[in-house]
Amino acid sequence: MRVLPSKAISPHSERERERERESRREMGKGGEGETENMAAWLVARDTLKIQPFKLPPLGPHDVRVRMKAVGICGSDVHFLKSMSMAGFVVKEPMVIGHECAGIIAEVGSEVKSLVVGDRVALEPGISCSHCNHCKGGRYNLCRDMKFFATPPVHGSLANEVVHPADLCFKLPDNMSLEEGAMCEPLSVGVHACRRAHLGPETNVLIMGAGPIGLVTMLAARAFGAPKIVMVDVDDYRLSVAKELGADQSVKVSTNIQDIDQEVVQIQKAMGAVVDVTLDCAGLNKTMSTALKATHAGGKVCLVGMGHTEMTVPLTPAATREVDIIGVFRYKNTWPICLEFIRSGKIDVKPLITHRFGFSQKEVEEAFETSARGGNAIKVMFNL
Template sequence: MQGTVWFKLSGTAFLIFTTMENIAAILHGANDLRIESVPVPEIKENEVLLSMKSVGICGSDIKYWMYGKCGKFTLEKPMVMGHEGSGKVVKVGSGVKHLKIGDRVAVEPGVPCGTCRLCKGGRYNLCQSIFFCATPPDDGNLCRLYRHSAEFCFRLPDHVTDEEGAMLEPLAVAVYSCRKGKVGLGTKLLICGAGPVGILTLMVAKQNGATTIVITDIDDTRLALAKSMGADVAIKVTTDDPSTIAANISNIIEGFPDVTIECSGTNFGFSTGIYATVPGGLLVMVGRVPGGVEFPLNLAFTKEIDITGVFRYANCYPTALDLVSKGVVDVKPLISHRFPLSETVKAFQTAASRDTKAVKVIIECDQN
């Protein structure tokens, strides 16, 4: 028997126990993703057990699946995938006061130590002891039953869907990127890359008061979506010369962007940002460039462009939830495909293929 067993007393439902088999999407190596049965986790006093609902596939997930590594992180043992998730509380630890059984929550996937200098300074995303879902060696939440620190679970209002809860993770990246880029009233902004994070960044930038937003990509479908979501100018990249794109942008907006946020994770995007950004401006690196080529860094230094990196986010989930809850940012149009947990491999294939025109792929963990 599978499922959650409930009883009712005076019209109120109470959870008795969970009989659901716990299955998870486990990566064993490059191109070796399996659906397997795993034990139901035991929670600690400050944790909750979640019945996972919606989990999104991120670009980093695809890199782990395809190559067994992403950036400086390498898969060394089997790992449960997934870090963009939402779920329903089915069990609470004795120390948890702000959540109860039945609450639906968005899961902020990073749980820092909370005691180091970086954590105490508010930059817990840089904590060297942080647990982060689906980053080796830490297991993720692409499973039916998952335990997590209650402190990093954010209760969803009734009108916010499970899918929107899962989308708070990439939205938090967008919120943090705009903060790092000091995007505000009157900002002229260039976004390189019209993937989910790039489009979410343009929506956050609009709310911050950016007056001109240019977005670039190689895909017509994503550019069209970006235009429909508020981009003032959408430019298809058809050249291998970043200075040409920069000159084109300057001609269109009659000047140079104050800020560039690079979301494509390409060497071309990084170089474009250097050429395009106004002298004295900001270049925010969200994507991770492969390297192996020369960048016009001397030009960046001569222009006094401040180049800053983004690593995940810190203190951004409340803002992301507020934006979605109040209807200020609509994340739903970005969700292009949905799959049950049993079809996770197909979901990853869809997310990785250009032919599918996928933007954000969601896996529904409570569906067979």
């Protein structure tokens, strides 16, 4: 795959390793550091400002993490452009960002699993651990979830953050910090594959070849899916999907009148029945296409959240017993994501197409690049 020139050095280069060694030496002193903690604040529609960010006190089970890699998610862009998403509304300035990895700078008095200098990937959601959802193991549905950069909770595009130690996962030696940050979007794909019970006998259709569609495709392959067909309106995204391992791709239009014709193309490209469709766009048309293309007795998994309300052909799908499955974030996915990447079963590096530093100008340019789309897949900050 063609990777665009980076504004930052490779995370595996000698300069980066020396930078990490220097960070470890500085953090080993145990101080707060001489510079003020700064973060990227969403202060108004289309307005981000790098401003001071005061951290909460370090609890006994918390760690202070020096951020090193933070990716831009579609939800971050959505909040920037509209100040709301999926019922969450930004009512006051909020630190943005939630796809992240960094280096432990300080540990709480009761933390035994991590030490200063450990490189970690952060799971961004803190559940209550007391409700029925949490006790039942589905903590992603917790109504009191405190999730990075979901109003009113501050995010992680900052020099440092404080986070529970049990939500910080140590990176294997052969993984970069950027790959650690990619565990967050990959977790969405892994959770979707688990929800749909993907396996070696599951032919998979994926609607949408954006960042989430692509990581979901990588996850589906890692779960053993023998045949994967990608659908999108964009030639470049489909070419990326093919380079990353999609068996076939189908370009479609935005015209809902073309669905029947496109379903024929999709089923022909699959060359077999569509057992599971993963809709990673979440639009009226993509969901309608998914329901029509999926074989009787199959599953449609709604991953994307493009439209809040849809008009889709539910009754015909019901008569074929096509199950509709919802996906919201993820649960217990970091260990398997780390193993997939460590073992080489999934390679997320080609998805990182743009890199930026952490200045006011670069933060603005990075979000403009991500919002513009085009050949930008994952935009990453190197702090």
